Amino acid sequence: MTDSLPLLFAATLSAGTVLAIASLGLLINERAGVINLGAEGMMLVAAVAGFATAFHTGSDWLGFGAGALAGAAMAAAFGVLVIWLDTNQIATGLAASLFGGGFSAFVGIGYVQEHLRDRAQHAWPVLGDLPVLGPALFRQHPMVYLAMLLALGIWYFLYRSRAGLVLRAVGESPAAAHALGYRVRRIRLAAVIAGGALCGVAGAYLSVVYTPLWAEGMVAGRGWIALALTTFATWRPARVLLGAYLFGGVTMLQFHLQAAGVQVASQWLTMLPYLATIAVLALLSRNPAWIRANMPAALGKPFHPGD
Amino acid sequence: MKHLPRRSVLAGAGCGALAAALLLSACGKKEEPAATAPAATAAAAPASAASGPLKVAFAYIGPVGDAGWTFAHDRARKAMEKELGTQVQTSIVEKVPEGADAERVFRDLAAQGNALVFGTSFGYMEPMLKAAADNPGVKFEHATGYKTAANLRTYDSRTYEGAYLAGIVAGGMTKTGKLGVVGSVPIPEVVRNIDSFTLGALSVNPNVTVKIVWVNEWYNPPKETEGAQSLIDGGADVLFQNTDSSAVLQTAEKNGRYGLGWDSDMSAYGPKAHLASAVIDWSPYYIKSVKDVLAGTWQTGRSWWGVKEGAIDLVAISDKVPAEVKAKVDQAKQGLKDGSFVIWKGPIANNKGEVVLPAGKTADDMFLGGIKFYVKGVEGHVPGAQ
Numbered sequence: 001m002t003d004s005l006p007l008l009f010a011a012t013l014s015a016g017t018v019l020a021i022a023s024l025g026l027l028i029n030e031r032a033g034v035i036n037l038g039a040e041g042m043m044l045v046a047a048v049a050g051f052a053t054a055f056h057t058g059s060d061w062l063g064f065g066a067g068a069l070a071g072a073a074m075a076a077a078f079g080v081l082v083i084w085l086d087t088n089q090i091a092t093g094l095a096a097s098l099f100g101g102g103f104s105a106f107v108g109i110g111y112v113q114e115h116l117r118d119r120a121q122h123a124w125p126v127l128g129d130l131p132v133l134g135p136a137l138f139r140q141h142p143m144v145y146l147a148m149l150l151a152l153g154i155w156y157f158l159y160r161s162r163a164g165l166v167l168r169a170v171g172e173s174p175a176a177a178h179a180l181g182y183r184v185r186r187i188r189l190a191a192v193i194a195g196g197a198l199c200g201v202a203g204a205y206l207s208v209v210y211t212p213l214w215a216e217g218m219v220a221g222r223g224w225i226a227l228a229l230t231t232f233a234t235w236r237p238a239r240v241l242l243g244a245y246l247f248g249g250v251t252m253l254q255f256h257l258q259a260a261g262v263q264v265a266s267q268w269l270t271m272l273p274y275l276a277t278i279a280v281l282a283l284l285s286r287n288p289a290w291i292r293a294n295m296p297a298a299l300g301k302p303f304h305p306g307d
Numbered sequence: 308m309k310h311l312p313r314r315s316v317l318a319g320a321g322c323g324a325l326a327a328a329l330l331l332s333a334c335g336k337k338e339e340p341a342a343t344a345p346a347a348t349a350a351a352a353p354a355s356a357a358s359g360p361l362k363v364a365f366a367y368i369g370p371v372g373d374a375g376w377t378f379a380h381d382r383a384r385k386a387m388e389k390e391l392g393t394q395v396q397t398s399i400v401e402k403v404p405e406g407a408d409a410e411r412v413f414r415d416l417a418a419q420g421n422a423l424v425f426g427t428s429f430g431y432m433e434p435m436l437k438a439a440a441d442n443p444g445v446k447f448e449h450a451t452g453y454k455t456a457a458n459l460r461t462y463d464s465r466t467y468e469g470a471y472l473a474g475i476v477a478g479g480m481t482k483t484g485k486l487g488v489v490g491s492v493p494i495p496e497v498v499r500n501i502d503s504f505t506l507g508a509l510s511v512n513p514n515v516t517v518k519i520v521w522v523n524e525w526y527n528p529p530k531e532t533e534g535a536q537s538l539i540d541g542g543a544d545v546l547f548q549n550t551d552s553s554a555v556l557q558t559a560e561k562n563g564r565y566g567l568g569w570d571s572d573m574s575a576y577g578p579k580a581h582l583a584s585a586v587i588d589w590s591p592y593y594i595k596s597v598k599d600v601l602a603g604t605w606q607t608g609r610s611w612w613g614v615k616e617g618a619i620d621l622v623a624i625s626d627k628v629p630a631e632v633k634a635k636v637d638q639a640k641q642g643l644k645d646g647s648f649v650i651w652k653g654p655i656a657n658n659k660g661e662v663v664l665p666a667g668k669t670a671d672d673m674f675l676g677g678i679k680f681y682v683k684g685v686e687g688h689v690p691g692a693q
């Protein structure tokens with residue numbers, strides 16, 4: 001077991017990355033006051049777009065780009081519906097999720113049998129050869145490190161930049177932001193699109209790097225977990241990252257325990273990631289005042305400048 | 308090929324279609340196929356169906372594009388169609404959910420003039436039983452079920468024979484002596500496959516141990532990837548799976564280990580890792596079944612076909628596999644074909660050391676249907692057992 005600890009750690013980072021990127025994206029649009037339950041559908045459409053692009057061009061990075069575009073396009077449609085046409089955010093999000101599931105399956109029919117060429121382990125030149133630390137930290141796909149940088153960047157944006165302050169104001173009190181002359185609906189749309197693009201990158205990472213194939217419904221609930229994670233992490237970037245790695249870590253741990261022959265029913269172990277993540281994040285956020293302080297006050301509420 | 312549900316042009320003419328179906332099953336064999344009649348015309352004019360080809364329908368649990376279970380059935384359907392040419396006209400319904408909806412689909416298929424209807428999922432058992440009772444003129448074939456009726460019979464394939472052959476290759480190729488299996492759902496069928504895989508590996512390498520991780524799903528590629536990764540991290544150097552995607556093989560490829568294909572030839576997914584693929588070929592059975600109906604010799608019963616009948620095989624064996632291991636595979640295959648070799652023959656002990664099959668005794672299908680233990684060589688115990 002001790003030999004495999006660095007490997008478990010590495011697998012944890014890898015498994016948590018999909019959730020981290022998607023949750024951070026959702027955090028942006030929720031901070032602006034829009035809740036997008038379409039995450040699962042956006043990730044699926046992005047997964048097929050990313051896979052198809054990587055398949056045809058041979059470039060993973062173009063695949064991520066296509067995934068981001070697909071996610072952004074779906075999010076933009078969602079944004080126009082809920083922000084200007086005033087459809088219910090919950091219902092529209094659910095519809096987007098169902099639509100994405102069906103649409104991606106339809107578009108992906110031709111890619112089911114396909115596979116991407118030249119899948120190799122990534123390793124940093126010198127650092128990857130270090131004992132213990134090498135396998136634990138420095139043999140990951142670049143996207144794993146980018147996800148960490150992304151969390152840092154979003155933290156800086158939200159809490160240290162003027163634009164971030166405006167974004168939070170739009171989510172806290174759209175009327176006040178409007179009174180100050182900010183175009184609330186456009187800012188919300190931009191946030192929704194950014195969130196969709198990141199969900200798209202997460203979906204493409206899943207189908208291009210993590211499990212390099214396209215399969216119908218392959219996101220398998222990660223969009224919903226990302227949504228829950230954003231809430232449980234009380235809309236804080238660092239906690240989102242922590243929650244994502246925690247979830248990934250317990251997911252991998254239960255497989256490692258099975259492989260190590262630990263005598264626990266595998267069905268029980270399957271529940272473990274969900275239980276552990278909820279327990280830890282609930283403990284971290286057990287102070288109700290803290291939740292109130294962090295939850296965007298206008299989350300899920302439409303805004304009309306004329307009212 | 309037609310997709311039926313969107314073309315229920317016969318809804319108003321249900322009686323006519325039913326009559327046509329009865330007529331068809333009674334005398335279809337004597338008729339010459341109307342080769343020149345386009346399919347659309349035939350569908351629009353039910354009366355002409357009686358003089359046309361035998362109508363055969365398939366209800367699938369998944370999309371044809373799942374690359375696994377449903378894909379294999381559909382490939383066999385096409386092979387059957389090719390073999391029998393204009394004598395048959397097939398149609399499919401994809402993604403039929405198990406339960407009440409299935410019953411409606413089976414009744415529809417019968418009403419639309421199909422003489423032979425295949426259902427390819429275990430959960431269609433009761434719906435097919437009901438539809439069969441009300442459509443005595445239509446023959447029903449249910450994959451993996453165990454209930455039969457006068458016009459409903461069951462068929463299945465001995466996937467564990469493929470698992471055994473794959474085990475021979477895995478046992479012959481492992482360097483660490485540790486094999487890893489990503490299990491889907493711990494039911495007897497899957498446990499039987501894992502055990503057979505282990506018996507195959509032990510037959511060439513008495514020192515192998517087999518580790519199992521269960522993902523508790525049939526098809527969830529990211530989860531299969533995670534399970535495979537943890538097996539590799541634990542030291543396994545040849546991976547096998549009972550799940551439906553190629554994710555496990557691809558994970559082996561990425562990590563420079565060996566993997567095996569399941570259900571269909573997966574060599575393209577991991578050119579370096581792939582050692583062999585255990586495949587199911589349903590076409591011999593589909594051809595036989597249609598021929599039975601055409602000849603009027605169709606009778607109810609149960610079929611469990613394996614290597615002997617050409618339903619199970621190990622294909623695409625890699626050049627990396629040494630000749631003596633390949634010879635072992637051929638030897639086992641030949642033995643299964645001519646009946647001189649039986650996989651489940653005692654003495655076989657479980658991994659607690661208790662004899663489950665005494666020396667010289669051969670397991671019957673009843674025994675094989677209820678395997679809830681790991682054989683010696685597999686680590687851990689079956690989830691949910693004891």
